[in-house]
Each structure stands twice: as C-alpha cells, then as structure tokens.
Amino acid sequence: xxxxxVPRLSSRQRYLAVFGGIALIIAGGIAGSVLTGAHDRATxxxxxxxxxxxxxxxxxxxxxxxxxxxxxxLHNTTIATEEIYLEGRDGRIYGELEAxxxxxxxxxxxxxxxxxxxxxxxxxxxxxxxxxxxxxxGPTRLAGATxxxxxxxxxxxxxxxxxxxxxxxxxxxVLSSDVTILAAAVxxxxxxxxxxxxxTAHEEYESLGAxxxxxxxxxxxxxxxxxxxxxxxxxxxxxxFHRIEAQLWSGVALTDVVPAADRLVxxxxxxxxxxxxxxxxxxxxxxxSHEILENAVQFELTGRTDAGSHSSLATVAANLVGTxxxxxxxxxxxxxxxxxxxxxxxxxxxxxxxxxxxxNPDGSWVPLTDLSTAGRETLNATIDHTVELLANxxxxxxxxxxxxxx
Numbered sequence: 476x477x478x479x480x481v482p483r484l485s486s487r488q489r490y491l492a493v494f495g496g497i498a499l500i501i502a503g504g505i506a507g508s509v510l511t512g513a514h515d516r517a518t519x520x521x522x523x524x525x526x527x528x529x530x531x532x533x534x535x536x537x538x539x540x541x542x543x544x545x546x547x548x549l550h551n552t553t554i555a556t557e558e559i560y561l562e563g564r565d566g567r568i569y570g571e572l573e574a575x576x577x578x579x580x581x582x583x584x585x586x587x588x589x590x591x592x593x594x595x596x597x598x599x600x601x602x603x604x605x606x607x608x609x610x611x612x613g614p615t616r617l618a619g620a621t622x623x624x625x626x627x628x629x630x631x632x633x634x635x636x637x638x639x640x641x642x643x644x645x646x647x648x649v650l651s652s653d654v655t656i657l658a659a660a661v662x663x664x665x666x667x668x669x670x671x672x673x674x675t676a677h678e679e680y681e682s683l684g685a686x687x688x689x690x691x692x693x694x695x696x697x698x699x700x701x702x703x704x705x706x707x708x709x710x711x712x713x714x715x716f717h718r719i720e721a722q723l724w725s726g727v728a729l730t731d732v733v734p735a736a737d738r739l740v741x742x743x744x745x746x747x748x749x750x751x752x753x754x755x756x757x758x759x760x761x762x763x764s765h766e767i768l769e770n771a772v773q774f775e776l777t778g779r780t781d782a783g784s785h786s787s788l789a790t791v792a793a794n795l796v797g798t799x800x801x802x803x804x805x806x807x808x809x810x811x812x813x814x815x816x817x818x819x820x821x822x823x824x825x826x827x828x829x830x831x832x833x834x835n836p837d838g839s840w841v842p843l844t845d846l847s848t849a850g851r852e853t854l855n856a857t858i859d860h861t862v863e864l865l866a867n868x869x870x871x872x873x874x875x876x877x878x879x880x881x
Contacts, residue, residue, distance in 0.1 A: 534594035534606015542613030567623025635804035681793035685763030707782035724783030761872025
C-alpha cells in the first residue's frame with residue numbers, strides 16, 4: 476500500500492503517549508520508562524520497587540505503598556518470554572509489559588490511587604500466575620491516576636470483525652460498478668465523464684481503509700504510488716487509480732489510458748473474488764480506525780498522493796467515512812471501556828463539517844493550495860486532534876491475552 480508510513484509507535488504506545496492511560500512498556504521498544512536490557516537491579520534509580528516476575532515468584536517484592544507515582548523494576552526469573560499485567564482487584568489492567576525476555580529487567584510506571592493491586596505473569600505455554608495483593612493507601616481518587624482498562628481479547632473481536640468484513644464485501648460490488656463506468660468513459664473518449672467516474676471510484680475505495688491489510692498485494696496494484704524517483708505518470712510499472720489519475724489530468728490521449736483502466740477493472744474483480752475467502756485480522760479494525768486518518772494527515776493533507784486531480788480533500792472525506800465504518804462494529808466494546816468515545820465521535824462530526832466546506836456544489840473539491848492560511852490551520856488542527864482521540868481506540872481494542880485465559 477502506498478500509504479505505509481515510516482515506523483511509528485504501536486497502538487499501545489500511542490495510547491500511553493496520547494491518552495496518558497495504561498502504563499505500557501514493550502521490551503525492546505520505548506514507551507514511558509524502559510531499561511533496554513538486563514540490568515543489575517542494584518543500579519536502579521532511587522524509589523524504584525524491584526519486583527520478581529516468575530512462575531513461582533510473580534509479584535514478590537511489593538506488598539504495600541502510598542498512593543501516587545510508582546515505578547516497578549520487573550525482573551523475569553523464568554526461561555520464557557513473559558507478558559505481565561498490573562491488575563486491580565476490580566479486574567482492570569493498570570499497566571502492562573509485553574515480551575519481557577528471560578533474565579531481563581524493565582521498568583513499568585503507573586500513578587495509583589488507593590486500592591488493591593497485583594501482578595499477573597503470563598509466560599509462554601505456562602499457566603497464568605497471579606501474585607499476592609498489594610495494598611495502596613491514601614486518596615481513592617488521585618488526580619491524574621492511571622485509568623484501568625478492561626482487556627479486549629481476540630474472542631471479543633470475532634463478531635465486530637465479521638461485521639466489518641461483511642460491510643466491505645457489500646461495498647465491493649459498488650466499487651466494481653464504479654470502475655466499470657470509469658473504463659467505459661475512457662473507451663468512449665469522454666474525458667469529463669472519465670474524470671468524474673475516477674473520483675467516484677477512488678472515493679469508494681478510500682472508504683474501505685480498514686480492509687487494506689486483507690487486500691494484500693492487490694492494494695498496491697489498485698492504489699499504489701510511483702517508485703522512488705518516478706512520478707505517477709513516468710513510472711512504467713505503476714498501475715491502478717493513481718496511474719489513471721496522472722494520465723487523465725495531464726491530458727494524455729484517452730486511447731493511452733485504456734490499458735490502465737481495463738487493468739483496474741480486472742484487479743477490482745479479482746479483489747472482490749479473493750476477499751470473499753480472506754480474513755481481516757482482529758487487530759486491524761481498531762488499528763485502522765486510527766491509521767486511516769493518520770495516513771490522511773501524512774499523505775493527503777501534505778499533497779503527497781496528488782497525481783493531478785487535486786482531490787486530496789475528497790480522499791480525506793472518504794477516509795472519514797471509512798473511519799466511521801471501522802468504528803461502528805466496535806461501539807459496544809468501546810462504550811464500557813473508553814470514556815472519551817462521545818468526544819471522539821463529536822470530533823469526527825467536526826472533521827466532517829470542516830472538510831465538507833471545501834466540497835463545491837458542482838461536485839468538485841477545492842484544492843489544498845487554494846485554502847487560506849486560517850482555513851488550512853483549522854483543517855489540520857481538527858484532523859490532528861481527531862487522530863489523537865482515535866489512537867486510544869486502536870490501543871484499547873488491541874487484542875490482549877486475558878489473565879483468565881491460561
């Protein structure tokens with residue numbers, strides 16, 4: 476897919492950075508405070524609480540403390556890689572550490588209100604081990620305390636993922652019809668009709684953002700971009716929407732557009748056939764509900780994907796449709812887990828309205844370059860804040876191992 480960005484923080488890391496919620500550390504990565512390998516625990520910073528994280532010693536080293544900021548140095552005493560949760564008596568997760576290697580020590584930080592907590596150690600192929608309860612005394616509602624998270628498992632995501640898969644499958648015949656109309660206009664030599672049909676078809680495809688992972692290599696053929704150093708017009712190997720876009724808006728003879736248009740019809744037909752037996756990973760629906768608009772910020776709002784149609788804002792509008800489609804089947808899971816869900820939906824409404832202001836009555840879209848400075852700032856700020864809120868959705872719906880699953 477053209478819109479693959481440079482390596483970014485994972486969804487769980489974004490949740491920590493944006494929401495300030497779950498205290499998450501991924502061993503080998505950076506999120507919060509991380510010791511980047513095995514360490515002599517005698518060298519740990521002052522105030523850090525050393526905690527054993529083994530099958531027989533899970534949670535040993537912490538018994539009581541005062542409400543406030545806590546930093547734990549979790550030491551894996553097993554020969555297996557572990558995932559470790561800081562669990563409250565309420566069953567919610569207040570911190571987690573992924574992929575802690577054997578004999579490694581990593582820090583995990585959380586701001587805890589009064590209550591009872593314990594560590595849960597989940598080593599590969601071994602039973603879940605819950606450590607002893609530790610008592611935290613003091614204020615029961617500490618300002619800025621780390622909120623607890625109800626775990627979402629793969630099983631929780633089966634129904635939402637199927638619902639989303641079925642929605643995409645229902646849109647593919649529409650997309651197929653759209654590209655057939657596009658190809659017909661190209662064959663008859665009607666450039667105006669071909670440009671209008673291209674825009675309709677491309678918007679339809681861009682609304683299917685959360686399915687990109689399930690489209691596999693077909694996505695590159697359908698919506699890929701030029702190779703480095705080439706343009707969408709000059710790259711001889713480029714196919715799909717952006718090849719046709721470059722040809723249409725550069726004035727290339729429509730007879731020269733026919734091969735790309737026919738290839739797109741065939742590729743969409745193949746995609747429709749393949750998608751019926753494909754599987755969308757459980758992670759993708761929640762993750763893409765954030766990444767669709769994140770990619771819009773990186774690629775559409777910078778004009779990087781514009782191959783001549785100047786329809787970047789049409790793509791952003793389609794991306795907003797795709798974001799809502801990905802969120803819809805997750806609503807029941809998010810309602811009880813994400814207090815900012817109403818705010819997130821409100822900002823999606825605001826983003827819709829801001830983008831719609833640049834949709835002309837004749838169906839065309841205002842080019843990015845024609846926006847005023849104030850208009851561009853409002854657009855960018857609105858989409859950026861919406862993306863920040865959606866990062867929380869991606870992290871919350873990232874499937875985790877249930878502490879009760881082993």
